[in-house]
Amino acid sequence: MKYISEFRNAAIARELSTKIHDEVQPGKNYHIMEFCGSHTHAIFRHGIQDLLPKSIRLIHGPGCPVCVLPINRLNMAIHLAKNPRVILCSYGDMIRVPGKDGISLQTVQADGADVRIVYSIMDALDTARTHPKKDVVFFAIGFETTTPPTALALQIAKTESLKNFFVFCNHVLTPGAIAGVLDNPEIRSLGSIPIDGFIGPAHVSAVIGSQPYEFFAEEYQKPVVIAGFEPLDILQAIRMLIRQMNEGQTKVENEYSRAVKRCGNITSKQRVADVFELRKMFQWRGLGSIPYSGLKIKSEFSPWDAEIQFKIPDQTIPDHKACDCAAVLRGVKKPTECKVFGLSCTPETPLGSCMVSAEGACAAYYTYGRFRENRKSL
Numbered sequence: 001m002k003y004i005s006e007f008r009n010a011a012i013a014r015e016l017s018t019k020i021h022d023e024v025q026p027g028k029n030y031h032i033m034e035f036c037g038s039h040t041h042a043i044f045r046h047g048i049q050d051l052l053p054k055s056i057r058l059i060h061g062p063g064c065p066v067c068v069l070p071i072n073r074l075n076m077a078i079h080l081a082k083n084p085r086v087i088l089c090s091y092g093d094m095i096r097v098p099g100k101d102g103i104s105l106q107t108v109q110a111d112g113a114d115v116r117i118v119y120s121i122m123d124a125l126d127t128a129r130t131h132p133k134k135d136v137v138f139f140a141i142g143f144e145t146t147t148p149p150t151a152l153a154l155q156i157a158k159t160e161s162l163k164n165f166f167v168f169c170n171h172v173l174t175p176g177a178i179a180g181v182l183d184n185p186e187i188r189s190l191g192s193i194p195i196d197g198f199i200g201p202a203h204v205s206a207v208i209g210s211q212p213y214e215f216f217a218e219e220y221q222k223p224v225v226i227a228g229f230e231p232l233d234i235l236q237a238i239r240m241l242i243r244q245m246n247e248g249q250t251k252v253e254n255e256y257s258r259a260v261k262r263c264g265n266i267t268s269k270q271r272v273a274d275v276f277e278l279r280k281m282f283q284w285r286g287l288g289s290i291p292y293s294g295l296k297i298k299s300e301f302s303p304w305d306a307e308i309q310f311k312i313p314d315q316t317i318p319d320h321k322a323c324d325c326a327a328v329l330r331g332v333k334k335p336t337e338c339k340v341f342g343l344s345c346t347p348e349t350p351l352g353s354c355m356v357s358a359e360g361a362c363a364a365y366y367t368y369g370r371f372r373e374n375r376k377s378l
Contacts, residue, residue, distance in 0.1 A: 007230030008046075016235040017051035023242050030056045031194045032241055033331060035178065036201035037064035037359025038229055044368035046231040048238075056238065059331040060364075062177055062287055063201055065142045065170075066093050066357035067329055070285045071317040073170055074099040077139045079312055080168060081105060081113040087131060089124035090139040092117040096356050100317050121153040128157075128165035137306050141170045145203040147295065148268040151275035154301050168306040169297050172282060174204045175212045176293025180284065181330070182220050195331075197241040199234065200226035202256050209264025213252045221250040228256040275301060285319070285353065286329030325352035328361050335362040342366060 024030065034040055040060045043049060049058060062068050078099055081088040088105070095105045095117060109115040114134075118124050121138050128136035140150045150167060157165045178198065200213055205226045213224040223244040227237035237255045244251065254260055275298060282294030297305040306312070319326055323345065324338035335341050335354065345351040347363055354360035 004230065007228070007232045009232065013051065013231055013235060016232065016239060020051075020056070020235070020239050020242060021053050023239065023246065024053050024055050025246060028055060030242060030245060031059060031196045032056065032199060032238065033059040033061045033181070033195050033197075034199040034234075035061040035063040035174070036199075036204070037067065037357070037361070037364075038203070039063070039199055039201070039227065039234065040361050041359060041364045041367075042229045042231070042234060044364045046234075048231060048234055051235065052238065056242070059195065060328070060334075060361040061181065061198075061331060062284070062329040063143070063174070064329075064354070064357050064359040064361075065146075065172065066097060067325065067353045067360050068172065068177070068284045068286065069094075069097075069141055069170055069353070070283045071099050071319065072283070072314055074105075075317060076312045076314060077168055078103060078105060078108055080137050080139075080306065080310060081108050081115050083135070083310070085135050087114045087116060087127060087134045087136045088139060089116050089118045089121075089127060089136060091119075091141070093356075093358050094139060094141060096350065097353050098320070098350060098356070102320075121149050125153055125156060125162070125165060128162055132164060135164050135166060137166045137168055137310075139170070140167050143172060143174050143201070143204050144207045144272075147171045147272050147276070148207065148265075151271045154275050154297065154304055155271070157304050158301060163303070166304050166306040166309055167297065168312075169276075169295060171276070171295040172284070173293050173295065174201060174208070175215070176282075176290050177284065177287065178213075178216055180287045180290040180293065182216070182222065195222065196245055197223040197225070199237050199241070200224045200252075202226065202228050202233075202259065205254075205256065205260045205264070207265050207268050210252050210254045210260060210262050211264070217250045217252050223250050223253070225253045226256050226260055228259065274298075286326035320351050323352040325354045325362070328354050335365040338362070 098104050105115050124138040225237040225240045227233045240253050276295040277298050278292045279294040279296045281289050283289050302308045322340045327333040345355050350356035354362040
């Protein structure tokens with residue numbers, strides 16, 4: 001239980017809460033965005049908001065890879081799955097996300113498509129080896145955390161000359177999303193909120209390190225504190241941000257020093273650089289088009305690139321009219337401010353990705369009972 005129980009000490013949590021209450025300045029409001037969806041769930045699961053003064057507002061950011069994937073990319077995966085020659089392999093959290101007309105990968109699976117949930121891309125590689133007469137496509141999504149395994153799998157496929165294995169790449173980059181939240185005019189036109197500082201993601205930072213956030217601290221004058229997912233991690237990160245804001249500082253601090261280094265994981269970063277390159281533009285759900293925020297497979301690995309080897313129609317598809325996922329992802333609205341939240345949109349009958357995803361803000365509100373706060377307004 002090391003690094004778990006010691007970061008869930010109730011007495012220390014109460015002490016940190018008291019110190020945060022003592023350090024907030026009268027009449028001053030603090031707007032802090034936790035970028036990562038896992039932080040959002042940890043905040044609700046451990047009741048972090050109940051330990052904070054009312055002057056601190058936690059804003060739930062777009063850090064859920066399932067949530068930010070636009071419907072057109074999901075529909076491209078559904079198109080692949082409908083191909084009778086294809087076995088589509090995907091992480092489980094993408095299976096129930098509704099696409100155009102509410103159709104999901106689970107829907108087409110029920111209609112006979114060979115859609116398989118895998119726990120690792122290596123499972124997809126094994127599927128390709130054991131089904132040589134089928135084309136096996138891995139639906140790759142995620143931030144920098146899940147990108148190195150995809151790069152490794154592509155390198156293995158090339159080494160083995162595995163001709164029936166392909167990757168449909170939808171990997172995106174955390175720094176690009178942060179820049180989009182702060183600086184993208186397309187996002188600002190849709191509504192904006194003040195952000196005074198960021199709780200930086202944990203798993204992503206273990207790969208890329210703390211150095212990439214230094215640009216945001218300097219260029220946008222926004223403090224960043226990288227935090228782990230335990231309650232004491234988050235409380236300590238909030239306290240560190242409050243101190244920076246009170247002192248007028250804008251720097252990157254690393255609360256999660258037991259796992260994150262400034263340079264990150266050099267081996268993983270090099271593997272990614274060997275296989276992927278930046279896309280000039282990538283569409284994010286709720287955030288619009290953000291330049292250099294996504295990855296594509298390099299030309300030397302094109303024989304394993306599903307977008308090149310298959311003809312996949314790509315068209316812009318609007319979100320469900322009643323769904324406010326885009327506003328939730330921008331932090332403009334709380335999940336409870338969506339008219340369908342908890343009514344027609346529940347984890348059992350999701351209308352949007354923020355409810356179906358294990359890291360989505362709507363799912364967090366619903367799972368941990370936050371919807372009861374504003375239930376009368378629904």
